[in-house]
Amino acid sequence: MRKIFLLLMLSSIFAQRLDPVDLAMQELRTTVEIASRSSMKVFVEDFTGLN
Amino acid sequence: MLDEFPETLVNIEWHSPSYTPGGSDFDLPSLYSQRGNMYGVGGIPHSQWQGVENTVGGYPNANWSPMYNAFLPIYNSFVGNSTPYDITINGFYNTDENEVSYEVTVSMDEDMSSTQQKVDIFVVEDNIWSYWGAVGQYHNARNVARDWITNDGLGLDISLSGETQMFTGSFDVSSAWDSENVQIIAVVQNYSTPKQVYQVAQVNINDMDPDVDDDGIMNGDDNCMNTYNPYQSDVDGDGVGDACDECNDIVYVLGNINGDADISGDPIVDIYDILTLSDVIGSGETNPCMEGIMNINGDGSVNAVDVWFLIQIVINGTN
Numbered sequence: 001m002r003k004i005f006l007l008l009m010l011s012s013i014f015a016q017r018l019d020p021v022d023l024a025m026q027e028l029r030t031t032v033e034i035a036s037r038s039s040m041k042v043f044v045e046d047f048t049g050l051n
Numbered sequence: 052m053l054d055e056f057p058e059t060l061v062n063i064e065w066h067s068p069s070y071t072p073g074g075s076d077f078d079l080p081s082l083y084s085q086r087g088n089m090y091g092v093g094g095i096p097h098s099q100w101q102g103v104e105n106t107v108g109g110y111p112n113a114n115w116s117p118m119y120n121a122f123l124p125i126y127n128s129f130v131g132n133s134t135p136y137d138i139t140i141n142g143f144y145n146t147d148e149n150e151v152s153y154e155v156t157v158s159m160d161e162d163m164s165s166t167q168q169k170v171d172i173f174v175v176e177d178n179i180w181s182y183w184g185a186v187g188q189y190h191n192a193r194n195v196a197r198d199w200i201t202n203d204g205l206g207l208d209i210s211l212s213g214e215t216q217m218f219t220g221s222f223d224v225s226s227a228w229d230s231e232n233v234q235i236i237a238v239v240q241n242y243s244t245p246k247q248v249y250q251v252a253q254v255n256i257n258d259m260d261p262d263v264d265d266d267g268i269m270n271g272d273d274n275c276m277n278t279y280n281p282y283q284s285d286v287d288g289d290g291v292g293d294a295c296d297e298c299n300d301i302v303y304v305l306g307n308i309n310g311d312a313d314i315s316g317d318p319i320v321d322i323y324d325i326l327t328l329s330d331v332i333g334s335g336e337t338n339p340c341m342e343g344i345m346n347i348n349g350d351g352s353v354n355a356v357d358v359w360f361l362i363q364i365v366i367n368g369t370n
């Protein structure tokens with residue numbers, strides 16, 4: 001019983017956590033998915049450059 | 052994400068002439084500055100969302116991932132907006148001539164003023180794998196601008212639900228481009244400030260349909276592009292095939308407001324047209340076929356004076 005409790009404790013302590021960027025990515029993906037179902041479109045023009 | 056949701060996210064990369072990979076042909080100096088000036092682009096990277104919102108700046112070493120946090124609220128502000136416009140792009144890529152003929156069709160499902168509304172058509176090349184010396188890395192450049200065909204926009208004349216307008220043209224596919232990745236992007240954009248983009252569509256030049264209704268007549272030559280009519284019959288000679296000509300000019304002539312005809316197909320102008328015209332003036336309810344046949348006295352406006360003129364025509368039998 002003590003071993004199981006210890007295992008549970010370790011599992012929760014070392015559980016994987018999503019960093020804020022991952023969470024933002026997930027949220028953005030969900031939004032885009034909803035948008036794609038309703039045929040809404042978003043247009044982005046990037047003015048950019050590197051050399 | 053562009054690959055995951057190609058129907059939702061549409062982008063164009065405009066590369067600053069001063070900052071392109073060495074030896075590349077990414078830079079279009081005059082088009083870059085013209086398009087950039089529309090949005091007041093100064094420092095780069097500059098992302099212009101739906102023509103009206105922008106984010107300026109990025110993260111060091113071309114690490115764009117953290118920018119999602121800045122992009123998310125902007126993206127959310129546009130998702131869910133409704134638009135009266137729909138755009139379809141069709142055409143034909145002639146691989147022998149390396150030439151693309153295109154037809155961009157804009158249609159409306161709600162009324163909206165067309166003042167300052169313009170259609171722009173761009174050619175982009177996707178997935179250009181290039182070495183970027185500044186960061187010492189290879190990058191996959193997405194939807195790099197190759198041409199702005201309609202440089203300064205084409206006027207959009209439609210403003211009523213159900214109306215459509217087609218824009219046709221052609222361009223050459225450069226031998227320097229990978230034709231597998233060349234795409235056409237079309238937008239409806241308001242040219243007054245702010246420069247709001249109301250709709251956008253994109254298609255790979257290899258995925259266009261040259262004969263939408265499968266009647267053997269190419270779209271550009273078809274008098275009913277969306278209706279199967281291999282014989283192209285057009286009895287009134289107005290350029291619109293009978294199969295899709297709701298307002299046949301033989302029946303809908305001046306004064307025949309209700310569009311009726313006798314057994315020979317000739318229009319009948321009688322008391323019922325007077326009543327219909329009176330009803331239309333009273334209620335304001337009309338249909339596209341009536342346009343141009345109600346202004347009996349030719350003064351440009353439809354009113355009670357036209358009813359009086361129509362009465363004279365019916366009485367005198369001078370239609």
